[in-house]
Amino acid sequence: MKDSDWFPRIGMPMEQSFGSLPSMIVQSRPCFSQKTIERKEAHMPQWLNYKELKAEIAFTDVFEHYEIEVKIKGDQATCSCPLPSHDGDSTSPSFSANLDRNIFQCFGCGAKGNILDFICLMDGMNPKDAKQFHQVAVMAKRKFLYKPQREAPASSKQKASSKAKVVVNPPLDFELQGLDQEHPHFAELGLKPETVKHFGLGYCKRGLMAGRIAIPLHDPDGQLIGYAGKLVDEAKVSDDNPLYLLPARRERKNVIYDFRPGLFLYHGHTITKPVNNLIIAQGFMSVWRLWQKGKRDVVSSVEVGLTNQQACLLVRLTDAKQGCVWLVANSYDRLNIEVLQKVGGNRYCKWIDAKL
Structure with a gap:
C-alpha cells in the first residue's frame, strides 16, 4: 500500500473527507452540550451576577475538572498552555493564572481573560459571544458552586486519606528487569523483533505483571510513569483479571500516587x-x-x-x-x-x- 493510499491530499475539505458523517460532528463540541445547557437553563434564573460568579469559582476546581496539572507558588499557578487553540511552544510554562484575582494569560498564544473566559475557551466557545458566555456561566455556576448534600461522617482512615498529598503520574524510579522480548506470544501477535524493541515490550514472569506483556507508559515529556500489562493467556480473562491491566492508585506514607491515563x-x-x-x-x-x-x-x-x-x-x-x-x-x-x-x-x- 502506498503512502498516498493512507494520506490523501491535505487540502481536501473536511466535509468531503468525513463522507456520510453528520456535519455537526465536524465541529468541536464543548463539555456542556447544547441540549444539556438548554435543559438546565430552563430550571435556573436567567440573570446572573457575572462579577460575583467570577470571584466565587475557584481556579483550582476548574483545573481539576479539566485534568490540568499546574505548579502553584503563592497565588500564581503556571503550566504549559492547556487551551485547545494554543499554537505556540507546548513545552514551556507559558500559561499563568492568578488564583486570587481569577484571571489568566498565556504568554505564548496571547490568550487572556477571567475564569469564565477560560472555561469558554476550554469548551470551544467564544467568550465574546454574549449568548455562549451566558450559557457557560449558567453551567459553571451549577458545576463549581452547587454543593452536594452532606454525606455520612467519614471514617478515621478516610479522613487521613483526605489529608494525604496527591501526586499525579509521577515518574518511576525503577524499570522492570528481566523482561523476555523473545516470548512466543509476540510471534502470535504478528509483531516483529524491531517492533517489540521499539515499544520496550517484554513478557514478565513475576510480580503484579506475571503472565503479562509489560507495556511501558510515558508522559508527554518522555518520563516513564508506569506499566500496562496484556494478559498472554486470554482464557484466564475475567472481571478480576482483565485482558489489559493499568497502574492502580496507591498510597504510601500519607502520599497518594494517582495514575491518570487521560493526561497523555x-x-x-x-x-x-x-x-x-x-x-x-x-x-x-x-x-x-x-x-x-x-x-x-x-x-x-x-x-x-x-x-x-x-x-x-x-x-x-x-x-x-x-x-x-x-x-x-x-x-x-x-x-x-x-x-x-x-x-x-x-x-x-x-x-x-x-x-x-
Whole structure:
C-alpha cells in the first residue's frame, strides 16, 4: 500500500473527507452540550451576577475538572498552555493564572481573560459571544458552586486519606528487569523483533505483571510513569483479571500516587515536533501494528474516549497550517467521535481504512 493510499491530499475539505458523517460532528463540541445547557437553563434564573460568579469559582476546581496539572507558588499557578487553540511552544510554562484575582494569560498564544473566559475557551466557545458566555456561566455556576448534600461522617482512615498529598503520574524510579522480548506470544501477535524493541515490550514472569506483556507508559515529556500489562493467556480473562491491566492508585506514607491515563497519549512522547499527519488509534495493538506497517506517527488514548487534555496534545503534535489527525475507520466508535468533536475545530480530521 502506498503512502498516498493512507494520506490523501491535505487540502481536501473536511466535509468531503468525513463522507456520510453528520456535519455537526465536524465541529468541536464543548463539555456542556447544547441540549444539556438548554435543559438546565430552563430550571435556573436567567440573570446572573457575572462579577460575583467570577470571584466565587475557584481556579483550582476548574483545573481539576479539566485534568490540568499546574505548579502553584503563592497565588500564581503556571503550566504549559492547556487551551485547545494554543499554537505556540507546548513545552514551556507559558500559561499563568492568578488564583486570587481569577484571571489568566498565556504568554505564548496571547490568550487572556477571567475564569469564565477560560472555561469558554476550554469548551470551544467564544467568550465574546454574549449568548455562549451566558450559557457557560449558567453551567459553571451549577458545576463549581452547587454543593452536594452532606454525606455520612467519614471514617478515621478516610479522613487521613483526605489529608494525604496527591501526586499525579509521577515518574518511576525503577524499570522492570528481566523482561523476555523473545516470548512466543509476540510471534502470535504478528509483531516483529524491531517492533517489540521499539515499544520496550517484554513478557514478565513475576510480580503484579506475571503472565503479562509489560507495556511501558510515558508522559508527554518522555518520563516513564508506569506499566500496562496484556494478559498472554486470554482464557484466564475475567472481571478480576482483565485482558489489559493499568497502574492502580496507591498510597504510601500519607502520599497518594494517582495514575491518570487521560493526561497523555500512548507513544506520543516519541513525536518531538509537530507533524503533518498523525494517526490516533484505539488500543495498544493498533499502535503496534500501524507502526510496524511504517506509520510511525501514531498514538492512542489508552482508554476509551478522549479527554480534553489529550485533545490539546493532538493539536500540539500536529502542524498548525497543514496538520491532519487521521482516524482509523473501523467503526464510528466513541474515540473517533470525540476526536471529531474536540479536535475538528482546530485541525483537519480524516479517515483511513486500515486492516489491522
